[in-house]
Amino acid sequence: ECSRQVQVVDDEQQVVSCHLKSAAFDEIQQRRSANYKANIWQYDFLQSLPTIYNGVEYKLRVENLKENVKDMFVEAKDQLAKLELIDIIRKLGLGDLFAEETHKALQTVVSSMKNNKNGEEEELYMTALRFKLLRLHGYDVSQGMKSNHYL
Numbered sequence: 001e002c003s004r005q006v007q008v009v010d011d012e013q014q015v016v017s018c019h020l021k022s023a024a025f026d027e028i029q030q031r032r033s034a035n036y037k038a039n040i041w042q043y044d045f046l047q048s049l050p051t052i053y054n055g056v057e058y059k060l061r062v063e064n065l066k067e068n069v070k071d072m073f074v075e076a077k078d079q080l081a082k083l084e085l086i087d088i089i090r091k092l093g094l095g096d097l098f099a100e101e102t103h104k105a106l107q108t109v110v111s112s113m114k115n116n117k118n119g120e121e122e123e124l125y126m127t128a129l130r131f132k133l134l135r136l137h138g139y140d141v142s143q144g145m146k147s148n149h150y151l
Contacts, residue, residue: 069098073085073105079112079130080123082109083109083130090102106137106139109134110134
């Protein structure tokens with residue numbers, strides 16, 4: 001259902017407005033609730049449950065895997081490889097564990113960008129990934145599309 005209003009001003013201009021009134025429109029405006037019930041388990045109880053992953057061998061494995069990832073940061077010489085590694089770690093939700101390594105890698109990316117002023121063309125993928133990661137980590141990066149002139 002639509003109610004229209006038309007106004008004539010100086011016999012030339014017409015203003016038309018249409019307001020929709022329907023049950024579907026009112027239904028969209030209402031927020032639906034899933035009616036989830038509160039969790040019956042207390043946080044302290046859940047934390048006290050025994051697990052097999054508290055053993056020494058699992059802690060050693062975690063430390064070994066962390067060292068492997070830190071070695072990957074050292075081994076990544078190519079700028080694209082560093083950016084992809086940072087992006088993968090972030091997507092896995094492990095960014096906090098490797099914040100220092102990420103910061104150092106991004107610093108080398110920024111310094112190599114400032115030193116590379118000769119106007120070489122880069123792939124769009126690498127430029128977009130670098131822009132995204134630098135913005136996510138708080139670097140002030142402009143929106144200019146020239147690959148090495150946006151810092």
